[in-house]
Amino acid sequence: MNEILRKIPQNNFDLLLFLVLILISVLLYNRDGKRFLYYYKSFYNKQFEISYGRHLRLTHNFIVLLSVQSILVVSHLLARYLEYCSNYLTNTHLFALSFVGILGYLTVKWVSLYGVSVLFKNERAFHLFSTKSAKTANLFLAPFAVLCLFVYLNYGYSIETVAKLMYVLVSVSVFAKLSTYNYMRKEKLMDVFYFILYLCIFEIVPILWILIGLDC
Numbered sequence: 001m002n003e004i005l006r007k008i009p010q011n012n013f014d015l016l017l018f019l020v021l022i023l024i025s026v027l028l029y030n031r032d033g034k035r036f037l038y039y040y041k042s043f044y045n046k047q048f049e050i051s052y053g054r055h056l057r058l059t060h061n062f063i064v065l066l067s068v069q070s071i072l073v074v075s076h077l078l079a080r081y082l083e084y085c086s087n088y089l090t091n092t093h094l095f096a097l098s099f100v101g102i103l104g105y106l107t108v109k110w111v112s113l114y115g116v117s118v119l120f121k122n123e124r125a126f127h128l129f130s131t132k133s134a135k136t137a138n139l140f141l142a143p144f145a146v147l148c149l150f151v152y153l154n155y156g157y158s159i160e161t162v163a164k165l166m167y168v169l170v171s172v173s174v175f176a177k178l179s180t181y182n183y184m185r186k187e188k189l190m191d192v193f194y195f196i197l198y199l200c201i202f203e204i205v206p207i208l209w210i211l212i213g214l215d216c
Contacts, residue, residue, distance in 0.1 A: 013095075017076055018149050024069045028062065035062065042139055058110065058130040066138040071106075073145045074169065075099040081166055084159040109202045128187065133180045140176045144169060177203070 029036040038048035039062075056063055079094035110130055117126035148165060155161055 014076070014152060017072060017095075018152070021069055021072060021145060021149075024065055028065055032062075039066075039135075039139065040142065042135075053131075053135070056131055056135070057127055058134055063131065063134050063138070067106075067134055069145070070138050070141040071099060071102050073141060073148060075102055077148060077162065077165055077169060078102070080157050080162045084162060113198075113202070125184075129180070129184055132183050133176075136179050136183075137173070137176045140172045140179075144172050 025036075035048070035052050038051060042048045052062075075095055075098040078098040082094050082098070113130065114123075114126055117123050147168070151157075151161060151165065
């Protein structure tokens with residue numbers, strides 16, 4: 001019987017990127033193993049929130065490193081998606097453009113929201129919302145990063161595979177947003193009108209602009 005060999009992906013940049021993601025996790029674990037483990041147990045218990053959650057802010061190094069990890073994963077997948085689906089971009093630096101674009105968008109979003117919170121004298125709501133939003137998004141994107149690594153090593157990135165991963169990414173993002181809103185609603189810090197307004201201005205509109213601009 002003939003043995004069928006599967007071709008293993010040989011893109012050094014992709015493998016290096018996944019190595020960086022692993023090293024970030026190793027660094028976070030070495031800094032505080034208990035905090036790292038409690039964080040990923042947040043899927044089913046509240047140990048992290050009780051021990052660390054109330055003391056964190058969006059700019060805390062733990063949140064920042066987790067966010068860098070998430071941005072790298074999303075940038076990597078977005079760059080692959082643009083290679084297949086954009087009618088304009090044939091640039092070989094799509095990953096760098098995606099990373100800078102996402103980082104710039106997040107910076108503008110959080111700075112704008114902080115400005116609004118200062119204007120209305122409600123910085124506490126901003127800190128709770130921004131920290132909860134970042135923690136939830138990073139938590140949900142962690143298994144997605146593992147999924148991307150598994151798919152890449154076993155099947156590679158075809159246009160069909162990338163499209164399916166993008167659908168999963170959108171679903172994970174929507175679930176994370178709803179989880180954050182549910183938390184804010186229980187804390188009585190945001191009603192449904194302001195949440196919908198936030199989604200329209202800072203989530204939906206920028207994505208539509210990007211899709212139109214890239215002719216995706």
